[in-house]
Amino acid sequence: MNNTIGIIGGGFVGAATAWAFRPTHEVKVYDKDPKASTHTFEETVDSDFVFICVPTPPKEDWTIDLSIIESVFESLRSHIRGQQFLIKSTVLPGTCRKMSEKYGIKVSSNPEFLTERRAKWDFINAAQIVIGSDNEEDAKKIQDLYQQRFNSMKYTITDTVTSELIKYTLNCFFATKVSFMNEIKLLSNKIGADWDKLVEGFTSDSRIGDSHIDVPGPDGKYGFGGKCFPKDLNALMELFRNNDIDPLVMSAAWERNLKIR
Secondary structure (H helix, E strand, O other): OOOEEEEEEHHHHHHHHHHHHHHEEEEEOOOOOOHOOOHHHHHHOOEEEEOOOOOOOOOOOOEEEEEHHHHHHOOOOOOOOOEEEEEEOOOOOOHHHHHHHHHHOOEEEEOOOOOOOHHHHHHHHHOOEEEEEOOHHHHHHHHHHHHOOOOOEEEEEEEEEHHHHHHHHHHHHHHHHHHHHHHHHHHHHHHOOHHHHHHHHHHOOOOOOOOOOOOOOOOOOOOOOOHHHHHHHHHHHHHHHHOOOOOHHHHHHHHHHHOOO
């Protein structure tokens, strides 16, 4: 019999996760909004695997707000019976270990790589499933769960810190790529280059990839906005500074974005 799955948070990440696993698993969803819930909190966490898919919004100073995740783990204290807890929310490296130590439970990282506009499609067509666990047996259990539903996915298995950093690295690289292309567009316009041909020639090199190239972007605006890129770029830059490293490249990408957005 396949494992049961609980999902805390019924936003686009939680909803896509539930939708993706329902064909093969019993899935329970709890959200503070009753309309997004299928079960109570107690019923949801009484599952073999519990995915935590709650927001991690930025504070006014752009540092990450973990208060919602903290409140989830506080509520879990009296419901622990050996479940696998996985954080899908975007959290800074070290968060899973912090939660594990603080609440006395094993927490794994399983970051999402979804766009809000097509989250369900992104989930079932993911380039990879990243599983971060500090316990080899737990990582195997999580991979087995995914393979019950997706038997042809590429898996990247690593520790929690590396898994968390993979998510930030991807998002911040894409944000930097957007800023870079916007800067090239400024020069292209100034000197009368053919922008469409430039993009065609640039993306014809298979090393480049054709994502995050459009200027203006999908929202019709220059630079990057949305919920993820500004938050994640600034959070990672803060982590750099806290470790006495100057994030020169990312700082430049952010400064360019502020000028054109």
